[in-house]
Amino acid sequence: MPLRLNVGLSRKVGEANYSSRGANVNVELEVDSSLVSEPAKLQERIRQLFGLVRMSLAEELNGGSGCQSGNGHNAGNDRGQRDNDNGNGRGYDTGQRSNPPRPATTSQVKALFAITKSQRLNLNQLLRERFRVGKPEDLTIKEASQLIDQLKNSEDRRGG
Numbered sequence: 001m002p003l004r005l006n007v008g009l010s011r012k013v014g015e016a017n018y019s020s021r022g023a024n025v026n027v028e029l030e031v032d033s034s035l036v037s038e039p040a041k042l043q044e045r046i047r048q049l050f051g052l053v054r055m056s057l058a059e060e061l062n063g064g065s066g067c068q069s070g071n072g073h074n075a076g077n078d079r080g081q082r083d084n085d086n087g088n089g090r091g092y093d094t095g096q097r098s099n100p101p102r103p104a105t106t107s108q109v110k111a112l113f114a115i116t117k118s119q120r121l122n123l124n125q126l127l128r129e130r131f132r133v134g135k136p137e138d139l140t141i142k143e144a145s146q147l148i149d150q151l152k153n154s155e156d157r158r159g160g
Helices: 033-037 039-061 106-118 123-131 141-158
Strands: 003-014 020-031
Touching (some): 020 039, 033 039, 106 123, 106 141
16 A cells, blocks of 8 residues: 655745735655665655745745746746736835845855854754745755854854
8 A cells, every 4th residue: 555745835924015925835745665665765755845935935926936037037837916016026116127036055055064064053943943944955044044043153162
């Protein structure tokens, strides 16, 4: 009898003028029930599913597939456009389009792994608690920079 894995995440992001937008992603997958007797393999499969769901959720919150239609709005945008909406889900009177925040760089991700390892911190737990993300690649460049600075400052204070 197959085993069903169901993984889901939802996230709501605050916007200007007290508005918000959210996304919800759920994936159900049938796997061989023999994985129950191999907890490490089952856990790895669950991690893979969560990674896929996290990536899909982040992509959805950042405007879908990234494919642009001819009018500059994201193709497949079903959030519903407000009168002063500039096409990225945020209502600004200026009408200017802003790009989504840049993701953390590879160097920042490596630095976060190295610093938290040297300080014996759980990076995944830290990211979930502070930023509600599951991995450092989900941080923006600004968030990663701030976290690196905070971790380095706490290391300096401890004499690390």
